[in-house]
Amino acid sequence: MNKQFEGSKAFLNIPIGISRDKELLKKPKTILLMGEIVSMLNVTGEFFMSNKQIANRLDCTKSTVNDYLKILEKKGLIKRKTVRDERTGSIIGRKISAGDSLSQHIGIGWSDTSDYPSIPARTTLYPATGNKYNRVNRSSNRTVNNSSSRKKEEDPEREKIYKEFFFIARINDKRKNQTTRPSLDEIKQMRKLLYECDVDTLRAVKDKFKERMEWDMVGKPFAYLLKLLRDGLANDRNYESWG
Template sequence: MKSEFKGARAFLMIPPSISRDKDLLKKPKSIILMGEIISMLNVTGNFHMSNKTLADILDTTPKSVNDWLNLLEDKGLIIREQITIPAQNPKNEKSKRILGRTIKAGPNLVTQSLLGWERQGSRGGNVDVSRVVTPTSHKHNSINRSSNITVNNSSSAKKEEDPEREKIYQDLFLIVRASDKAKNQSTRPSLDEIKQMRSLLYKCSLSTLQATKDKFKAQMEWDMVGKPFAYLLKLLRDGLSTERDYESESWG
């Protein structure tokens, strides 16, 4: 029988963008808390340690822990979900028993290159978000560090990410998150879907990306999509194909 995960024993996983966040630095223990969460997500895929246990670890009160969790959720770094037993009377939702809560990776933890796996200066970089990290992610990290050296040496001018494209990319995840919240579920893309989306993000024009976002949002609000990220990829591919057809016709 596997022993319960009681927190990191060697190192906490705290990405630089979190450790340097100005809002979190005003409440430093929220950064340590995020490190505990990421470390458990890396092992289990979910974080289920109670606020009381966390308060003991961080030498604080459960109320302070809850305040920090609110801050982390407001910043889109985590998503909290209640663990309940279904109501005996379906018409009386209040009869549901709440057993506790679990924490999952939020959209901003997923979409930002928090762990250094996105190749800076390359369009369509790779971000491993099959959880937040995977048990073998150190291999990907080593490969991408080598890629960084190659990219940096081969280009004298470092290309920066396009803020407009990155904003649309984050908005797409927020659309899925809003739908998940309404349905009390959690939908996450596969690593391959993330790679394809990152690539298409920089191949499509901004007008195509915006049109795709608008259509995706409408379809999600109408609850017409079974697999959001697969459908989103189809929209992006169709948009890119339309662009190329138009360019081909324009050039004769």
């Protein structure tokens, strides 16, 4: 039987950019609260734990929880929406979705550079799938997939190429005096393709991407990079099918 997601049981999902945020470090429980929020967002697309539940988890008062939520909302890490009964209009709860700056904090760890947050604004980590009473049917699969992905991420060659993609993108940014950032969806696709493509294909994609960026011929660098990666993967699979 599926159960409603009520918070993390073993690990909190705390993005590295949030764990190192100087303002949040002054109130460490805001970081723990973001860990609870991100963990639920990754499963349901929305966070619907009540302030009372949060207060019990963080060992604080409900008013303190509200203060923490105000801090997180002010920083753009979350967005809050009041939930009302459709018939009576009375307030029955509230939902939290990802704020516009959350994706930037998530991207800091991947880009490995303090002055170039690698992911732009987006309203949710995953599309919202329901209301306060969402049911969860992906928890066990997510645990398996996360375990598998962590093993893949240990490949130093692929991770090096991934970081180089961001530095190459900055070639065009510096020329145009702008900052181009991939969307969270583009980041997810890049991470997936990073481990699906052959390493030699990744090197070839990197060289082609660098060449185009130096020519200043790409309006949307990361969209173009994804096209190169998809084409490369298609070639890899075609070679395997005929090999």
